[in-house]
Amino acid sequence: MIRRTLAIAVKELLQLFRDLRTTLTLLVMPMVLLLIYGYALSFDIRHVRLAIVDHDGSRAARDVQQAYLRSGYFDLVGLERDEGALDPLFDSGRAQAALVIPDGYGAALAAGRRTELQFVLDGSDAQTATTILGYARQIVASVSPVLRTPTALGPVAARPLVWYNPDLASARFLVPGLVAFILMVTSVIATALAVVREKERGTMESLRATPLLALELLIGKTLPYLAVASLSAAGSLALAWALFDVPLRGSPFWLAVVTLLFLAGGLGWGVLISTLADTQQVAFQVGLLSSMLPTLLLSGFIFPISSMPPVVQAITHIVPARYFLVALRGIVLKGTGPEAWGMQAVALIVYGGVVLLLATVRTVRSL
């Protein structure tokens, strides 16, 4: 059994090495991608394009403008005379936000009356808009005097303390997600065509004539890719640590175990697709669509799973990256052990087992 599996593995490895372009791509591409996108991805918003309409012109009005521009979050794109001038700015996206200071602002402030500022905001990108609004409120709170009623209690303030990622840098939590994403796409791509290619070229017939078992064939086909994928995973994680400040607080051993489980699942999924498809075209299409979009959107990489509707949350359970991400973030950022993410590891094992089983059943039928 082992001998035959190894024979297939060696054959597959030879075939892989002969296609040097493919091998190098699988080996190096994940690191290159991580290098590029690790720098590009960020939710930390700066340089908000701000237009200002000042109907007041008082000293206080200038103060509040200064407060906005000095905050470091906003870039001034225009001082407009009236609100009518804002429409084209917003429609074309040249302005994202506008501060409107009403006539009488300075006078009201001096007289101790309450007054308001208007903040116009392009809401199309809801997340960015919410963050910008938060900045805007903070700035106003910092320049506004406080009116107290006679019975007033003292104010409430918070002393925030952020664990694991003290400056809340989005890179530190996005980069592990990116690693999971890239590895998933790579491993599915690596094996999605492995079996269907034999079918299309007719060499499946020759394999059928040998005493080879379906399971041996599949494991033999997966092993070389597992080796290649492990190497590139190690490289990617090292890169994340060296360049993007992603720490390794937990144990390297568990990191390796969890990563291997995840890779096996991804490669297994590729093999399953390969046994289901009749043509490489279908395998290609299904492989990319089923690895790329779900891992991007359904794994908790970018969008929090707990905010999704229950039905979609249920669907996320069949996305292996979901489990890997919890374990990966746990190990590298929080330094937790199996007691915190043991269930995720079990889920990865179950996933890999089910996928391989389905692929075997499928191959037995066609053999």
Added chain:
Amino acid sequence: MRGILNILVKELLQLKRDPKILPILFVAPVVQLFILGFAATTDIKRVELAVCDLDRTAASRSLAEAFTASTYFRVVATTDSQDELGPLLERGDARVALTIPAGYGGDRAAGRTGVVQLLADGSDATTGTVGLSYAATILQQITEEDGLRPQVELRPIVLYNPDLKSRNFMVPGVLAMIIMVMTMMLTAMALVRETEIGTMEQVLVTPIKPIHLIVGKLVPYALVGLVEIVTAMPVVLLFFAVPMRGSYLTLFLLTLPFMLCTLGIGLLVSTLARTQQQAMMLTAFVFMLPQVYLSGFVFPIQNMPEPFQWVTYAVPLRYYVTILRGVFLKGVGFAVLWPQALALVALGAAILTLARLRFRRRLG
């Protein structure tokens, strides 16, 4: 012209013959739009909160009550020992922990600032940030209710998406991405397959001109892309209730230059790859991922370092996402979107020319 038509008919026949490709073409995109459209939300509701009240006065209880009653948080645990908060955050059961220290009520009654501690899990920076800002909002409300009001208030007016639903922003982006993925991959595969099977040679000895061959190969997939938009539209408008403020005509007309780019890329891939596996890797790594990450679909372009912002100008999806969001949410037309349309036409022409040159070299 006859040549183009023949190729076109042959290509459509071939599509029809593969029983597995039709569901992939027309059902998968709609299903994906359904699921991914629902998933792509950054609106964080009910952050998991643990509360630790060490003060146990009327004031501290009313503060805890304000957190419990708010729709921003879901209280997952209430304890009176700070040591229990650590494990809750470690396991991810709680994202934010509120500690009200002893003396809080007394401080506030004496007119001093009552300081509470907020512990946030930074390993998910998005939820952590949002949780902290929700908490700040609640604390500010309490301060105001108890008699300290800021003199200046900020009144926000939110344009285009007044409820700040991230779905309205994401769903058009998901639609753009699905159209891109489908048209790009289909074209690439269709052509590489011919090369790999060897039928390309046979086609080339016929009197069909290469340009006719290319057009005949691309048009069916452009049709597929357009049909996909039509089938996806009800999902976008009815299920996700994304407002459609612009005109359908604008949307369709501006989709054409985008497909010029995606089909052109497919063609280019087919001239670069020898096997379908290489085509798959090229499409995925070189053409698809950059479009996903550098288009502003999820990650705002303005947050990127400047060199990356320049690179985004070469990404067709960037313009198409702007177009879709402009038409759907802002209701703008050619008057505003012409620079994007122009960029797409220019990019498409460049890509097609390049592909055409490579294609000819390959023949020779």
